[in-house]
Amino acid sequence: MTDTAARSYAEALDEADPLAPFRSRFEIPDDSVVYLDGNSLGRMPSETAPRVAAVLHEQWADRLIRSWDEGWMDLPLEVGDRLGTTLLGAGPGETVVCDNVTVNVFKVLEAALDLRPDRSTVVAHKGEFPTDRYVAAEVTRRRGGSVRWLGPLDPAAPLPIDPVTAMQVAGALHDDVAVVLLSAVDYRSGAIAELAGITQAAHDAGALVVWDCSHAIGSVPLDLPGIGADFAIGCSYKYVNGGPGAPAWIWAAPEHHGAMRNPVPGWMGHSDVFAMSPDYSPAVGVRRFMTGTPSATALAAVDVGVGLLAEAGMAAVRTKSLALTTYAVDLYDRWLAGTGETGLAVTLASPRDAALRGAHITLGHPDALAVTQALADRGVIPDFRHPDGIRVGLAPLTTRFTDVHDGLLAIRTLLEALR
Ligand SMILES: Cc1ncc(COP(=O)(O)O)c(C=O)c1O
Incomplete structure (x- = not known):
């Protein structure tokens, strides 16, 4: 059975993604940065300069x-x-x-x-x-x-x-x-x-x-x-x-x-x-x-x-966007939801139904501000939204499924260390 939490699953999604080539049309000086804030400031297209x-x-x-x-x-x-x-x-x-x-x-x-x-x-x-x-x-x-x-x-x-x-x-x-x-x-x-x-x-x-x-x-x-x-x-x-x-x-x-x-x-x-x-x-x-x-x-x-x-076409952009947020919610369910021994007390502050969501999801946690700041130190960049939201923006032209995986894993790792 496919383990959707495995990084190899995210890699396979990237490989099958018809919009993946668009990422190379943007300036990405550091490929290791997990940028989850394209909903605040989108990345810079190479053609812009x-x-x-x-x-x-x-x-x-x-x-x-x-x-x-x-x-x-x-x-x-x-x-x-x-x-x-x-x-x-x-x-x-x-x-x-x-x-x-x-x-x-x-x-x-x-x-x-x-x-x-x-x-x-x-x-x-x-x-x-x-x-x-x-x-x-x-x-x-x-x-x-x-x-x-x-x-x-x-x-x-x-x-x-x-x-x-x-x-x-x-x-x-x-x-x-x-x-x-x-x-x-x-x-x-x-x-x-x-x-x-x-x-x-x-x-x-x-x-x-x-x-x-x-x-x-x-x-x-x-x-x-x-x-x-x-x-x-x-x-x-x-x-x-x-x-x-x-x-x-x-x-x-x-x-x-x-x-x-x-x-x-x-x-x-x-x-x-x-x-x-x-x-x-x-x-x-x-x-x-x-x-x-x-x-x-x-x-x-x-x-x-x-x-x-x-060039990408808005239909294709939406198709990928739905896949990105669906994957993010799936990883949230597996890694961050719930309380007690198994969960990390993170809430989903976005609709569960993918059709009712745009291209970002927000995760609620009392330490959202500290977590967002600590993530930035680790090269993972979502943004904080008052009062307790970690906003995870998934820009279809530039965000990879591996970014979703690595970003949510970083949140899990940080919260585990905090408890
Ligand atoms: C929904 C919405 N409206 C208005 C604004 C304000 O835009 P501006 O700073 O260009 O005035 C923003 C900025 O992010 C926004 O997200």
Whole structure:
């Protein structure tokens, strides 16, 4: 019988993995490092440095300011189109790469609230990524509205592991709700929200939906138009491998393009950027969500990451992702779960059903912070998430099954030494 806990089993999975060759397309100076944090900062594609160097040497140094007319001006929409059509199910002209997620949450929430002028409540989850919660609270406060929080009533209660459901959201949807703001994949549990059902429930109640797809893009195939979403935002430094501080993106459903307003009406979102006109007149379509001057080098890096995912194909990425998290949960069950003599008192803070998970799982343990730090000293890099989570990110283009094996074995070894 196959021993799934044996390293040879993980090696066999790597050998059979059709996406395994993609790892060689990334810079991996130390192959012994077990990197389980590609869901925070994806690895660096080998093509990034030459592509960015080409922008620097051939476009900046050589062509100087002429490069704006020779392509740079169109990059936010061109890269946006490639990102949107490959990873979001979007059509052309629906996605723009700009700013960071925080700024984009602000812009899009304001725009969505403006589209529902007689309502001023935003529904969001208590366990949502902090920036989204902070921005939602501020945006509604400015309008004399408020956020209606989903999640446990008791502030001390642990955050739920299960995905946010349409039924849960529907309970909060009164006629004051303008917008529902939620993450497609939860940053802690990795749970995939009930995307289509929640969107439908919000629409039935006359509200709009903004999806934060930061943890979903590049790991879970998305079809934003298919689920009827209104707006989406997300980053490109996780599974898209766009690099540290890579610009974020905004997707807007075409039906909103005419009426949506950017609350930061910068010159780059103007209908005629160099007209220097006295008044702001928004560009047609999603370009109006631009604010100021974009970074041509950063956009080139994002484009490389999108290109690799396009080559791999999101269906194959998801297939491998499911296999990686399933294997991780299997090893968790064998090595870390349970209490007493046999177990190490680690909990699984992610859904058991693989179909309900994105590409990371979170393991709960009271010493999670110390364990995460000690792992880093041993060349194993997951990340810690407050209050007691060891988040294990499994990036399908670069994570090997042997990384899952070695990483979870390192956690077991450390916890055994601690008890
Ligand atoms: C779900 C989610 N939303 C928002 C952010 C914030 O992104 P940014 O730092 O680009 O504003 C992050 C960052 O990791 C995130 O994971």
